[in-house]
Amino acid sequence: MTKIVYFDEESASDYLDISAGGKETSTRENIKERAKSTHADVETSLIAKLSWLPFFGGSAEVSAGAGLSAAGRSILNKTLSNTILTDYLEKSEGDQRVLQLRDLRVAAPKDSMAYMKMYTPYMVVLKMDGLPLDLARLDEALTGAKGYYELFGIGPDGSKRILRFNIRAFRNSYGLADLGRMRLVFHGILVGQTAESDLGMKAEMSLNAGDELVTAVELIDGTPTPGSELLDVYDVLLAGVEHVG
DSSP states (O other): OOEEEEEOHHHHHHHHHHHTTSOHHHHHHHHHHHHHHHHHHHHHHHHHHHTTSTTSSGGGHHHHHHHHHHHHHHHHHHHHHHHHHHHHHHHHTTOTTSEEEOSOEEEOOTTBHHHHHHHGGGGGGOOOTTOSSOHHHHHHHHHHHOSEEEEEEEOTTSOEEEEEEETTOBOTTOOHHHHTTSOOEEEEEEEEEEEGGGGBHHHHHSTTTTOOOOOHHHHHHOOOOTTOSEEEEEEEEEEEEOOOO
């Protein structure tokens, strides 16, 4: 793996706990202790490199300490994140519960919340008087209303499956719109099935989402309506670029 685009740390941490046989406390504490040890080494090195500066001493000592404390927290958070990532990659290798999905073209279902979420960040530059909604706040509203967004993963043969992404788990400023432009491998866990017709905004906002109307033709000859085929749904733990040797 040469580039990590997306990593759901909370789900990966749960996976590590489950894989450890329920030893949640010891697993998490082990990760934290290793991260703190690395963090301490880096922070000590940082202080040593900056100790020659004039403001290390006197009245500037407090502000310098605050700056180093902030830097230390940032280092700790990043180290903790990378420790979980490293443990996850090691543990998931060869685990049949975690499927590695390749050669997929990613696209948003038309009229879905994911489709809308791809474009709302650009709407802040639009000024349209008379609209019944605030375009500038639409992206914020979608982020707060829905934690996971579904995209199609379309195979070379045209087969479809649903990939669900935690909108807060993207790394390095990537987002939903970037996924369609990259050749990625997705680590996913099969969590269920859904019909394509249930992914539209109208269906999601319906109080009876998932209930489909049955026509007279269906009752007579059993012909399914378009979009009623169930597609496998995968929660994505990681998405990244693999090294091609």
